Amino acid sequence: MTSRPHSMPEQRSANRIPAARVPSIEGVRLSPGDSPCTLVNISTSGALVECTSKPRPGSSVTVTFAGTFTPTTVRGRVARTIVASLGKDGVLHYMVGIAFDEPIDVEEPPESPTDAAAPTADVPAPKAISRLQNRW
Secondary structure: OOOOOOOOOOOOOOOOEEHHHOOOEEEEEEEOOOEEEEEEEEOOOEEEEEEOOOOOOOOEEEEEEEEOOOOOEEEEEEEEEEEEEEOOOOOEEEEEEEEEOOOOOOOOOOOOHHHHHOOOOOOOOOOOOOOOOOOO
């Protein structure tokens, strides 16, 4: 088995939008299993969520979005599942990449004037992925 080199070019077909930039999504669930998840990012072609369940790569799933986001459900398949962390309670958390069966519309709100005016050279990179906390 060969490992992928870290210098491989980006192969994503759509730009990822961090969960914090999509306030219309208040929560995410994966079915089967009805697992509550935390949205990490989303695009027109897929989503990355963090869950305590581990769906099998290649399996079909339905993603249900809570909030005012449209569509409320999207069918897809699990593209990848990796261990993200071990919780203090000993429960494993997984990052689950989902490829949607059909592209969806995702509108990112425009940047606020304070976001655009903020200097980036002196600002350190964020240490953690921006995540939306699930309300379930």
